[in-house]
Amino acid sequence: MYTIGQAAELAGFSIDTLRYYEKIGLTKPPMRKPGGLRLYSEDDVRLLSSLHCLKKTGLSLEEMKAFLQEGRCFANPAFPLSDEDREAIAGRTQILAKHLARMEAEYLALANVIGQTREKLDFYDKILKMEAAVK
Numbered sequence: 310m311y312t313i314g315q316a317a318e319l320a321g322f323s324i325d326t327l328r329y330y331e332k333i334g335l336t337k338p339p340m341r342k343p344g345g346l347r348l349y350s351e352d353d354v355r356l357l358s359s360l361h362c363l364k365k366t367g368l369s370l371e372e373m374k375a376f377l378q379e380g381r382c383f384a385n386p387a388f389p390l391s392d393e394d395r396e397a398i399a400g401r402t403q404i405l406a407k408h409l410a411r412m413e414a415e416y417l418a419l420a421n422v423i424g425q426t427r428e429k430l431d432f433y434d435k436i437l438k439m440e441a442a443v444k
Contacts, residue, residue, distance in 0.1 A: 310340075320357030330360065335374050368408055376404050381443035 316339075330336045336356065340348045347358045349357070356377070362375045383398065390398070 311349040313339075313349065313356060315349045316347075316354050316357060319354050321361040322357065325362070327357065331423065333370065333374075366408065367412060370402070372404055372408065376401055398406060 311319065312426055313324050315328055320327075322330075327336070331338055336353070340350070342348055351420050362371060363376060368376065378400075382438070383394070386394070
């Protein structure tokens with residue numbers, strides 16, 4: 310079992326973030342010691358690590374909540390899949406596909422800005438070289 314500080318460090322979040330995620334229902338409330346001290350299990354830390362990965366991709370909190378709604382983990386799936394498993398995977402696939410399309414559009418827009426910035430830098434570099442040649 311892990312304290313909130315240990316769980317936060319292992320998952321890559323701040324303690325405040327873990328409390329906030331619990332408050333908004335993104336994570337289930339952890340077990341508590343007498344006196345209210347939160348205790349996180351290995352499974353809790355694995356879920357938090359998954360959330361950290363989803364957050365790094367830029368998913369919104371609502372998308373993260375939808376992604377984890379059914380609470381299934383498919384790291385070691387059992388075959389054949391149940392109807393609920395197939396439905397969960399289809400839902401996650403939709404969320405990730407939509408998010409990937411959004412990230413790819415942002416990537417293309419950023420690549421365009423990078424190209425324009427390089428052109429400007431090349432232009433200004435040429436001006437400075439021309440001025441140096443005139444001196």
